[in-house]
Every structure is written in C-alpha cells, then in structure tokens.
Amino acid sequence: MLEIISGTSVKKLDADFIHEKGISSHRLMEYAATAFCDFIEKNFHRNDKVGIFCGHGNNGGDGLAIARLLWRKGYDVMVFYIGDYGAASPDCLLNKELLPDKLPSVTVCDERIKLIDYDFHVLIDAILGIGVNRPLDGLYLDLIGKLNRIKDATRIAVDIPSGLPADGCLVGEAFKADITVSFQFPKYSLLFPEHAEHVGKLKVVNIGIDQPFFGQFSEGKYFLQYKDIKTRHKSFNRFAHKGDFGKVLLVGGSYGKMGAIKLSSEAAMRTGSGLVTCLSPKCGVEILQASLPELMVMASEDDHYLGGIDVNELDKYDAIGIGPGMGTQELTANLLELMLNNFLGPMVIDADGINILSKHKKLLKLLRENIILTPHLREFERLVGSCENHQVRLKKATEFAQNYNCILVLKGAHTAINLPNGKQYFNSSGNQYMATGGVGDVLTGMITSFLGQGYSSENAALCGVFQHGVAGEIASVKKLRGTIASDVIKAIPKSFVKLKIK
Structure with missing residues (x-):
C-alpha cells in the first residue's frame, strides 16, 4: 500500500x-x-x-x-x-x-x-x-x-x-x-x-x-491499489452454506424511489450475500418481488413510506444497510433511531439515512465503530457544514470519524475512507463514467454484503469501495458515458475474477 x-x-x-x-x-x-x-x-x-x-x-x-x-x-x-x-x-x-x-x-x-x-x-x-x-x-x-x-x-x-x-x-x-x-x-x-x-x-x-x-x-x-485488496478478502471453502455468506437487511425506498433500494439489494446479492432481505414500504413489494425473485421482502406498515419494524426481528441479520430512497420524513427518522438503538451489529448508513442524521444531530451520538457512513460531497457538508475546499473537507472527514468513532466513506473520484484511528485511505479504482444516478446505492449494497459475510468494518469499507470502482471500470469499457448503475452491478462478478477473489 x-x-x-x-x-x-x-x-x-x-x-x-x-x-x-x-x-x-x-x-x-x-x-x-x-x-x-x-x-x-x-x-x-x-x-x-x-x-x-x-x-x-x-x-x-x-x-x-x-x-x-x-x-x-x-x-x-x-x-x-x-x-x-x-x-x-x-x-x-x-x-x-x-x-x-x-x-x-x-x-x-x-x-x-x-x-x-x-x-x-x-x-x-x-x-x-x-x-x-x-x-x-x-x-x-x-x-x-x-x-x-x-x-x-x-x-x-x-x-x-x-x-x-x-x-x-x-x-x-x-x-x-x-x-x-x-x-x-x-x-x-x-x-x-x-x-x-x-x-x-x-x-x-x-x-x-x-x-x-x-x-x-x-x-x-x-x-489503495489492486495489490492491496486481495489479502483483505475472506475465503470460503466448498462446505460453506448460505448462512456463512451472511444474512443482510437493506432498508429503503419510498413511493417513486424504489429503484435505489432495488439497486442496493441486487448489488448485495451479486457481491455474495447468502440471504438478502429488503424492508420497503407496501408500494414497493410487488416491484421488488417481480424484479428480484431471489430477494425476500418485508413491507412496513405505511403504503408509501418506511415505518417501524419489530426490533426482535433485527437480531437475525448479520448486517444492515439503510437509507437509499427512503426519504427524510419523521416516520423514517424514527425508524433509523430505532435501528441505531436496537441493532448492535455492523451497519451502513447512506443517502437519506445521512440526511436524517443531518436534520437530527442528536442521533450522531448513537454512531459507533462498526457503523459506516457513505456520503457524497453535498451530503457530507450537510453533516458538518460548508467547506471552502477539499483540503478542508478531508480534514473534517477525518475529525468526524474520530469524534464519532465510526468509518466515514467520503465518495468521489478518489473516495476517501476515514477510520476512527485517524487513518485515511484514498481509492485508485473507478472512473468518470460512474458519475450517474444509483451508483452510490450499489456501493451501499456491496459494503453491506461484505459486512454480512463477516468482514471487519475496515476491510468491508476498503474492499467495497475498491471493488465498486473495479466493477465500474469493467462496465464502462464498451459503454463509456452510457454506463448506468445496473451495468456496474452486472460487472461485480467480473470484478471478483479480475481481482482473483474466489
């Protein structure tokens, strides 16, 4: 490295x-x-x-x-x-x-x-x-x-x-x-x-x-470079079963925005999760079941927005990813707070989950070392305030990870992974063709999948970010500016091959 x-x-x-x-x-x-x-x-x-x-x-x-x-x-x-x-x-x-x-x-x-x-x-x-x-x-x-x-x-x-x-x-x-x-x-x-x-x-x-x-x-x-990633991946033997590859829950979606959580869920499956469940509003159940037959779906009580979940259901999951497309209503803010208080396993918070933290700063005290936040630049500045340049932004990202004892993945051309111990890793994979809607939701699913497979939070973040970039490179070879998030998901299996991860 x-x-x-x-x-x-x-x-x-x-x-x-x-x-x-x-x-x-x-x-x-x-x-x-x-x-x-x-x-x-x-x-x-x-x-x-x-x-x-x-x-x-x-x-x-x-x-x-x-x-x-x-x-x-x-x-x-x-x-x-x-x-x-x-x-x-x-x-x-x-x-x-x-x-x-x-x-x-x-x-x-x-x-x-x-x-x-x-x-x-x-x-x-x-x-x-x-x-x-x-x-x-x-x-x-x-x-x-x-x-x-x-x-x-x-x-x-x-x-x-x-x-x-x-x-x-x-x-x-x-x-x-x-x-x-x-x-x-x-x-x-x-x-x-x-x-x-x-x-x-x-x-x-x-x-x-x-x-x-x-x-x-x-x-x-x-x-981070190619040679740094393989040793951070786990290996599995031929007797491994779907439970060994992790049970993960993806939480998100709202009326008109079911695509985001669909992308996260499919990315988690393509990254190797044994079982993937999605918690969505009722309006999304048929969409998810029809588009992803391998996915299990739980419907929240509300027709259009995410509501509560039985906290006793949470312990059966190895990792949770929450935020894509779920909106920032009081109902969803309560759901995020409930999960932060009752699920002690590893978690990825992205998109509207981060926007909720920005609006409800009291929830920041619930962050911990096995929680990974994945904001893009604007979402990050909603959390910490405006930054005059990227040098200031990177300094605040390091301070945020240390102050709240969590991992902060600041997305961008050279995504910066900030650890609670003050270390800062910059990604070298990916390209400009990944700058399209939904690609961040794919990253949420990938990191959540690695967490569910038993990776440490650090390795899940590093492997997820780097391999996400590799998949984007593969997807864009022939499509260039025509690359979309679904193409990146389809390239995830090829990224394992390119990195020689079995």
Missing part, C-alpha cells in the same frame, strides 16, 4: 534512501526518469514529436534525464530550458551536461515564447515540481498559459503539474496535464477534485523506494 507523505518530507525521504542504498542522488533521478520513459514507451509511438520543458531545479533535472533517455530510444525530442541555470541544482546541471550534442534545445525567454514551434504530439512539463509555494508569475505564468492553450498535443506532467502545490489548494494558474505521472506515491493535492483539470489521468510509477523508508514521515494517509 502506498503511503502518502507531505511534499516537505520528500527531500528527506530521498536522502535517507540514497544514504541507505549507497547510491547518488543522480542515480535516484535516473530511476525516476527510467520509470517515466517506460510509461511513455507503452503509450506513445517513437515517431511522436516530444517537447520537454525543463526548469532549473530537480524537476527540471528529471526532465533532462527523460529527454536523454527518450532520444536514445529514437524519439524526436526537443528541450526547452526555462529559469536561471546559473543557480541550477547539481543534478539538473549534470543531466544538462549529459544531453547528446545533437539533441535540439532552446532557452525560453519572453520573445521566444511567441516563436516556440508548437507542432508537438507530446508536451512534457518538468518545470517546477513539488517545491512551489506561491502563485506563478512572470515568464513562468506566460509559458504555462501558452502551453495550456495548445489543443493538439497530449500534455504530461512530471511528478506534479507545475504551479500546483503538493499539499494544498491551487492559487492562480498551473499546468493543465492530460496525464500526471507521479513518482512512488501520489502527492496529496493530486487527489483534490478542484485540481482535476490540472492533474488529468493520474499514473503512479515505482522508482524503487521501499515502503519502510516512509515510516518516519507517516501521516496516516494511504493510496
């Missing part, structure tokens, strides 16, 4: 690794440049013309090493120098000296910005790196502005887009990358939705720094 550390700690991390391994800082830079070039080779042709813009710091040094390696591999490369090379870092100067004599290069100045030949297939930004702590100005601002206006080239940032701070929110302008290739771990700010148009597609490449070197800089932030 990749540990995310602050930009200010990166130099010390690099120094410790260099000292321990007995290598030079230039050698580590060579590792990074090689990893970047491997990515380029896999994604771009040798006849693609490449322009590399290099500052005078270590990010520029990375760019110069990349230029040399690509040139040797047969790419048509041109280097653009920007900045004061009289004050360049030692490794930057060394890589400048190592450039082949025949590799074309030019120094960028105010006049030459206008004269730069922009007939490139690929533009690589190695201008500033993670050391930025103030808005761009002068020549840098002019150059970045011109590069951002180019339409016919793929823009790629080395480690982080120039102008973007590593740990905070952007002020002013920054390079707008189509792809950001970040070394060893994603920089914190690359995960903020406000920076999406600057980061583009995030790719993290390994440059050989072992995970133990991160320990002394740990801030409890981690980046």
Whole structure:
C-alpha cells in the first residue's frame, strides 16, 4: 500500500534512501526518469514529436534525464530550458551536461515564447515540481498559459503539474496535464477534485523506494491499489452454506424511489450475500418481488413510506444497510433511531439515512465503530457544514470519524475512507463514467454484503469501495458515458475474477 507523505518530507525521504542504498542522488533521478520513459514507451509511438520543458531545479533535472533517455530510444525530442541555470541544482546541471550534442534545445525567454514551434504530439512539463509555494508569475505564468492553450498535443506532467502545490489548494494558474505521472506515491493535492483539470489521468510509477523508508514521515494517509485488496478478502471453502455468506437487511425506498433500494439489494446479492432481505414500504413489494425473485421482502406498515419494524426481528441479520430512497420524513427518522438503538451489529448508513442524521444531530451520538457512513460531497457538508475546499473537507472527514468513532466513506473520484484511528485511505479504482444516478446505492449494497459475510468494518469499507470502482471500470469499457448503475452491478462478478477473489 502506498503511503502518502507531505511534499516537505520528500527531500528527506530521498536522502535517507540514497544514504541507505549507497547510491547518488543522480542515480535516484535516473530511476525516476527510467520509470517515466517506460510509461511513455507503452503509450506513445517513437515517431511522436516530444517537447520537454525543463526548469532549473530537480524537476527540471528529471526532465533532462527523460529527454536523454527518450532520444536514445529514437524519439524526436526537443528541450526547452526555462529559469536561471546559473543557480541550477547539481543534478539538473549534470543531466544538462549529459544531453547528446545533437539533441535540439532552446532557452525560453519572453520573445521566444511567441516563436516556440508548437507542432508537438507530446508536451512534457518538468518545470517546477513539488517545491512551489506561491502563485506563478512572470515568464513562468506566460509559458504555462501558452502551453495550456495548445489543443493538439497530449500534455504530461512530471511528478506534479507545475504551479500546483503538493499539499494544498491551487492559487492562480498551473499546468493543465492530460496525464500526471507521479513518482512512488501520489502527492496529496493530486487527489483534490478542484485540481482535476490540472492533474488529468493520474499514473503512479515505482522508482524503487521501499515502503519502510516512509515510516518516519507517516501521516496516516494511504493510496489503495489492486495489490492491496486481495489479502483483505475472506475465503470460503466448498462446505460453506448460505448462512456463512451472511444474512443482510437493506432498508429503503419510498413511493417513486424504489429503484435505489432495488439497486442496493441486487448489488448485495451479486457481491455474495447468502440471504438478502429488503424492508420497503407496501408500494414497493410487488416491484421488488417481480424484479428480484431471489430477494425476500418485508413491507412496513405505511403504503408509501418506511415505518417501524419489530426490533426482535433485527437480531437475525448479520448486517444492515439503510437509507437509499427512503426519504427524510419523521416516520423514517424514527425508524433509523430505532435501528441505531436496537441493532448492535455492523451497519451502513447512506443517502437519506445521512440526511436524517443531518436534520437530527442528536442521533450522531448513537454512531459507533462498526457503523459506516457513505456520503457524497453535498451530503457530507450537510453533516458538518460548508467547506471552502477539499483540503478542508478531508480534514473534517477525518475529525468526524474520530469524534464519532465510526468509518466515514467520503465518495468521489478518489473516495476517501476515514477510520476512527485517524487513518485515511484514498481509492485508485473507478472512473468518470460512474458519475450517474444509483451508483452510490450499489456501493451501499456491496459494503453491506461484505459486512454480512463477516468482514471487519475496515476491510468491508476498503474492499467495497475498491471493488465498486473495479466493477465500474469493467462496465464502462464498451459503454463509456452510457454506463448506468445496473451495468456496474452486472460487472461485480467480473470484478471478483479480475481481482482473483474466489
């Protein structure tokens, strides 16, 4: 699992690794440049013309090493120098000296910005790196502005887009990358939705720094990848029966909004639950029974909204998911309170369940460590108040999980799973085609299913979020923007295959 550390700690991390391994800082830079070039080779042709813009710091040094390696591999490369090379870092100067004599290069100045030949297939930004702590100005601002206006080239940032701070929110302008290739771990700010148009597609490449070197800089932030998930899944033998795979209850739905709880219930079944029961208003019984014959349905007393349930019925369930489509009427608020008071097993609260908590703050004291909340950004801000940016939002998410001793899953492009112990995990799976109604209800069903199968709350949240993203990736391969929530459910079985979970 990749540990995310602050930009200010990166130099010390690099120094410790260099000292321990007995290598030079230039050698580590060579590792990074090689990893970047491997990515380029896999994604771009040798006849693609490449322009590399290099500052005078270590990010520029990375760019110069990349230029040399690509040139040797047969790419048509041109280097653009920007900045004061009289004050360049030692490794930057060394890589400048190592450039082949025949590799074309030019120094960028105010006049030459206008004269730069922009007939490139690929533009690589190695201008500033993670050391930025103030808005761009002068020549840098002019150059970045011109590069951002180019339409016919793929823009790629080395480690982080120039102008973007590593740990905070952007002020002013920054390079707008189509792809950001970040070394060893994603920089914190690359995960903020406000920076999406600057980061583009995030790719993290390994440059050989072992995970133990991160320990002394740990801030409890981690980046989930494919290799991290399999060990968190439970395994079952051939003698397992449906009781071993868990009995779960999904609670939700109201007149005109039965689709939400139907999606959650079907997702729980596809995720492997042995028995799935749905508590819905009377108006939803025939809909659910007809659309999901494998589902058991209990009707609440009200025709259109969810009402009470016999608390003695709750103990037979291994986990409960509550909220999708159920509305926020007093009747449903009473139902949520009843379940929080009388069901001590693991629970997922989503959608209107979270909106009820926002309206009835007294219920927050009933949260506990085996309860998982799954708000999207607007639902979360109803809980905690408005947030000026995602950095603030993430801080409040961590504080909420710690204060209420629960798990909070803040949904989004890099869903953040916040644990009561202060740890924060960021998801790397999924894509933009999952931004459609009902996909969050699918996640509710998946996490509830894993809870019912006996997963710890932490593992249920991590496996549910990551596998939900994998299913979305699979579903959208052929359908792209036409992907809907039902497609994600159909892809859940394939996600088990892709992750090699038996």
